[in-house]
Amino acid sequence: MIGTDLRRLPPFELLRALERQLRGGPSDHGRPAGSAPAAWTGLAFRLRDQRLLVPGDEIREVTARPRLTRVPGARDWLLGVANVRGSALPVTDLGALLDGGPAGEAREQRLLVLQQDGPPAAFVVDDVIGYRRFVPEDQRPSITAPPAFQPWRLGAFHRDGQDWLVLSLKRLARSDLFIRAGR
Helix, strand or coil: CCCCCHHHCCHHHHHHHHHHHHHCCCCCCCCCCCCCCCCEEEEEEEECCEEEEEEHHHEEEEEECCCCECCCCECCCEEEEEEECCEEEEEEEHHHHCCCCCCCCCCCCEEEEECCCCCCCEEEECEEEEEEEECHHHECCCCCCCCCCHHHEEEEEEECCEEEEEECHHHHHCCHHHHCCEC
């Protein structure tokens, strides 16, 4: 992406370029002229009344909400630490972290475990819908995000009467907000 002015890219291409940048992968600006961009795939989930997406390669696994051990002195959104496949993972209530208020426990809740090189992280969401594919025509840069989502927003799509915001949980997990989980 060196030498590329991101402001000149069409919105869908900008989303794909930002996603590749977060992953540390190469850009595909060198694809043959006239070739159509590939569809974008993300993991869809529900958080309170929002339908959200996260790039599919940001999630290592989805699992049921495990039993948690509270961490003394932690912020309310840090629910605790869980043993997931032999690894101790800090578990965050994503809705509470993003100003949506605390979630009660429900059977539909799932844990999104991040795939990342940095510190481990997992987020509780209200429900996982599954993987969704979007084409460039589905992209809607005009869809607004709540202010608390804005720093983590990668883009937005609209399909079948539904708006879908794309968030980067990796970016969130590397932020000062997330790292400062103590009071």
